[in-house]
Amino acid sequence: MAQSTDNQLTYAPMDPRGTMDVVDDAGEKEELFNRRRLIFHDTELQAIVDRVVAEVVPTVQDKYIQFRVHLIRDPSPLLFSLADGQIYIHTGLLARLENEAQLAAVIAHEAHHIAAHDHITTTRSRRAKGQALAVIEFATVGVRDNNIRPEERNALFNNLRTDFSQDTEIIADTATLALLKSAGYPSAAAVRVIEHLMADPELSASKLALNDAQLDGTRHLDPVGQWGADYPERLSARYALLKDQVPVGVLTTAPRPLLLRRIIEMTIDDYIRLDRPATAIAVIDALIDLQPDAFLWSAKGDAHALLGPRSGQVLEESWIYRVQGMTKIRTREEQFERYMATEEGPAQLALNMQIAIDAYNLSLQMDKNMGRAHRGLGNIYFDREDYRQAGRHYISYLKISPKAIDRTLVVEKLQHIRNELSSQKEADQ
């Protein structure tokens, strides 16, 4: 339990007896994350994070708690913590933070959960309820089938996150203000973080997914959507309470002195890689409004090219659907065909490709050595069978990025272009 004395929070130790496995599991999970290469290593960023951790985390007397922060490469703006002091921050959350004070706010929030033993108390309460339910279930149904659904097995982090009650979150928000103050950070940073999350494009995408599911009776099976249905309301309620505790006049919308620019670029690339172009576009557009540059325009081109015949107003995360009790699976190509078969699909494709071409050209105007813009243009012209244009752009790309990770694929396309142009030449003769 946290107590406040002279603006300092003090936390009483807790004997984890009976739930020691929660602490032990946390250690094992750290090893597993390393083994699965899920922890993102970045010396510069880790140094910033470690410095903030040293300033903001409270002193605890529990020997099993050792505060440390790990980074996870994931574009979603999330973080979570484990009972033994581990805090995991997604790179996507870092990309959205404006400054170190906001980083301190998110770390302080999770550090409070750990110091106040929220994981242990929540687990104890949940287990007590779970056992009671299991006895009823056993008496009525028999032994449960505990086989984990395959799609759930891979949602490692979803299963790890302890969902605290709204009351627990509100207490943690208040404690965050105290921890920020004692570390010398402005408490308004905590409010600003929640503002960011409330306006986040991913939250809008999640709402869209729910709407989509309700509209056509499609059940979304892929647990990529990591937000609970009531999350926006819960967040708004927390924001209202927190805002009342921050001195009037402190809440100013600062320009965005980006914490680390390359983390933002990585997050945009990750959304594109994960086939979430609509979310990528929302993030890119917000940044282009502030500070347009060659990278952002080329990334916008990539995202629109990926969007293809989709409008950006459709569910972007799942290829497995259950419609009226029947399981339907669509490959990415089939999904593409499905959209192309609609009335709007071909027009939407043409529109997105034109936006992509314009964005790539703007990117090249700003920086003629922006290789990915050449690659993007190459891809569009290749699909349009304009092989001469495609060939020129691909060659420019490989000249700028001779060790590109996708060199093999581009060279294969160049071979195809060579063959096509040779055939055309022979036919002309």
Place this chain on the structure above:
Amino acid sequence: MKRRYWKNCALPLAAIILLGIQPVDAAVCIIGECSEMTNEFRTMELRPKSIALLPARSTLTEDGIFSSEEHVGETALLEASLAKQLSKEIDDLGYKVRVVTLDEINADPQLTLLMNEADQRFDEEYNKIVAFKISKVKYRRYTIGEPGRLLADYLDVDAVAFPRMQAIGASGSAKTLSIIKGSNSSGRIYMEFGLVHARTGDVEAFFGAINQGGMFGKSISSILKKPDKHMKKIAETATKKMPKVGKALKPKSLDADEETRELVLYDPVDEDAVFDDLEGLLDEE
């Protein structure tokens, strides 16, 4: 959700039920396998000679009557043992196996990036294969695409194997209950691996196995006490239908009503020749 592909268990199970020996079901150790291949894999048109075996991704769960508990730390032991046993089985079939180790991956950021991306894409397909339609493998419905091809190219192999495993051990109470009920307890191991070909990026073959039951069901301690024994058994079973490297199989007839994804083959490229030719061709207009 149960896997739906244990077709090869169907006959022994039916026999047990028909013979009226259900009460002694607990004594029966069920071992089943599943396999599905594209016709190009079967006929050797797209049969790899060299295979990179990636580190397995596994879960280990202790199934109780009321709840289940995840054992995370112990999965490292099982994964190491599986890599050893599975590579031996595939090697015995004549394929050249390149075991990709964790140390190797951690020392190479480029490999880490390629692997994470390919693993992620494979999981997307794996969830569909295991939960829904393994039979669609032969219709070439599952593809990792470019990430799979890039990884195979980087590792300089013809195909990449992505192993996945789920081990579930029965707790003491679950075992006791199974004896009282005379039924199979819930202890079992599932293991599957998909083979993604360097020239297509498609899942050309998928092999899997289940090892379930025994007198008192599998317990976590029995699995961990002799991991090599259990992993050997599951690897042997999973590769039972995997053809030897040089042995062609008859193609399977494909249902005309089912959509087959088009086979797109990518051939090795003579880079210098392509660039030389293109220089002239692009300038001509």
